Amino acid sequence: MAAAVRLRAAGARLRVVVSGLHAAVRSLCSQPVSVNERIEDKRRTALLGGGQRRIDAQHKRGKLTARERISLLLDPGSFIESDMFVEHRCADFGMAADKNKFPGDSVVTGRGRINGRLVYVFSQDFTVFGGSLSGAHAQKICKIMDQALTVGAPVIGLNDSGGARIQEGVESLAGYADIFLDTSYLFITGPDVVKSVTNEDVTQEELGGARTHTTMSGVAHRAFENDVDALCNLREFFNYLPLSSQDPAPIRECQDPSDRLVPELDTIVPLESTKAYDMVDIIHSVVDEREFFEIMPNYAKNIVVGFARMNGRTVGIVGNQPKVASGCLDINSSVKGARFVRFCDAFNIPLITFVDVPGFLPGTAQEYGGIIRHGAKLLYAFAEATVPKVTVITRKAYGGAYDVMSSKHLCGDTNYAWPTAEIAVMGAKGAVEIIFKGHENVEAAQAEYIKKFANPFPAAVRGFVDDIIQPASTRARICSDLDVLASKKVQRPWRKHANIPL
Numbered sequence: 001m002a003a004a005v006r007l008r009a010a011g012a013r014l015r016v017v018v019s020g021l022h023a024a025v026r027s028l029c030s031q032p033v034s035v036n037e038r039i040e041d042k043r044r045t046a047l048l049g050g051g052q053r054r055i056d057a058q059h060k061r062g063k064l065t066a067r068e069r070i071s072l073l074l075d076p077g078s079f080i081e082s083d084m085f086v087e088h089r090c091a092d093f094g095m096a097a098d099k100n101k102f103p104g105d106s107v108v109t110g111r112g113r114i115n116g117r118l119v120y121v122f123s124q125d126f127t128v129f130g131g132s133l134s135g136a137h138a139q140k141i142c143k144i145m146d147q148a149l150t151v152g153a154p155v156i157g158l159n160d161s162g163g164a165r166i167q168e169g170v171e172s173l174a175g176y177a178d179i180f181l182d183t184s185y186l187f188i189t190g191p192d193v194v195k196s197v198t199n200e201d202v203t204q205e206e207l208g209g210a211r212t213h214t215t216m217s218g219v220a221h222r223a224f225e226n227d228v229d230a231l232c233n234l235r236e237f238f239n240y241l242p243l244s245s246q247d248p249a250p251i252r253e254c255q256d257p258s259d260r261l262v263p264e265l266d267t268i269v270p271l272e273s274t275k276a277y278d279m280v281d282i283i284h285s286v287v288d289e290r291e292f293f294e295i296m297p298n299y300a301k302n303i304v305v306g307f308a309r310m311n312g313r314t315v316g317i318v319g320n321q322p323k324v325a326s327g328c329l330d331i332n333s334s335v336k337g338a339r340f341v342r343f344c345d346a347f348n349i350p351l352i353t354f355v356d357v358p359g360f361l362p363g364t365a366q367e368y369g370g371i372i373r374h375g376a377k378l379l380y381a382f383a384e385a386t387v388p389k390v391t392v393i394t395r396k397a398y399g400g401a402y403d404v405m406s407s408k409h410l411c412g413d414t415n416y417a418w419p420t421a422e423i424a425v426m427g428a429k430g431a432v433e434i435i436f437k438g439h440e441n442v443e444a445a446q447a448e449y450i451k452k453f454a455n456p457f458p459a460a461v462r463g464f465v466d467d468i469i470q471p472a473s474t475r476a477r478i479c480s481d482l483d484v485l486a487s488k489k490v491q492r493p494w495r496k497h498a499n500i501p502l
Helices: 002-047 052-060 066-073 135-151 170-179 191-198 204-208 210-215 227-238 263-267 279-286 331-346 364-369 371-384 399-404 428-435 442-453 457-461 471-485
Strands: 080-082 107-114 117-124 155-158 293-295 303-310 313-320 351-357 389-398 414-417 422-424
Touching: 066 107, 066 117, 066 155, 066 227, 080 135, 107 135, 117 135, 135 155, 191 204, 204 210, 263 279, 263 471, 279 303, 279 313, 279 351, 279 471, 303 331, 303 471, 313 331, 331 351, 331 371, 351 399, 364 371, 371 399, 389 399, 389 471, 414 471, 422 442, 422 457, 428 442
Parallel strands: 117 155, 313 351, 351 389, 389 414, 389 422
Antiparallel strands: 080 107, 107 117, 293 303, 303 313
């Protein structure tokens, strides 16, 4: 009987313990469910950015959202987001309220792939505080920049921002400093500030629109009709570039024969030296499959720069444009060309230069603007470049401008001249007026000068050009040279940094 009592008591205690265990288990299980719900809720909120109403407003302006841009830019399913739960830290001016907290803040960051190649990306979200930069926003961008640097991958930034977040004051300005050492903005101050300071009436489009920055200031390199067009072109541009400065120029399979002759080039240069032609036609004829991605096509049109491929290998193209200002070099074209040459040299991209330059543009505006200093930038860039450099003189190569355009004197690897090339101090007419001033028979003197100097022989005799080639063979010769120069190595003495004439 006593044993039965003890057994019932033990059973009761066991039921109590089991009941307690069940309660504890239920308590433990309920916690993760709550956290998981919060996680999913935060994710859903982050995906909506500033909310559906602001997304609709973005679409009405003909613009994609930050996430839509990333989706279009990257390979499907390749985007891996980072810092989705980061929120701003500002507590002033009502910013601490829950309605002013958005998971991810005003920028979407992460990594993905373009045609299978790794890239890090950030896309500013205009639906959240106008895409304004906060301390958290800057922190997210800096984090992916550091990660990209670690693995040797590029960073693409999709900017859609009103600037620094006013509510955060100096912290947002510090964020800009953390991201950029030096930069240009579509406009530094808006029309209202310009009006208050200088009393100028100017619209946003006039002050910092696409036309202004692609044709006048040179701040922007290309302009596109819409987001979709811009992102598709960005994918194409990305394919020309190595992932980092440690990688060689990309090479892809090529169906265009490297030894293809281009007979139309034999007649493309007019017999009259004053008649213009389009240098872009020559570029299209020579490069793989006539594909040329031009950079800054609407700025400083007297020089053409862009990317193409030769036998599958990415190359940078520089060429004078006879259709604009006769191809003369001026301040803007010199800066445009120098910037492009240095970019190619920084990323191991070979340079091909097509020369038809009658000199530097004369005039007080150019002299007062510092054409000597700015022209020296292009000279310095070519001289400094250690990548393979192939130069083709198609017609005029006069004066100091001849030297500047990747001449043999600036360590050009291979320099060719077409039979139509004229390599001289200046054009025949100007030279004769100086040399034979007061001469009775000026026409005979001009003919004598042309026969003696207005041809490629004086330069070829002195070794300033390596060969005089038929235009039709240009593609074959360049492809052959690039194969040989692929192993080019140049050792320069160590120095802290170069001193380009800024």
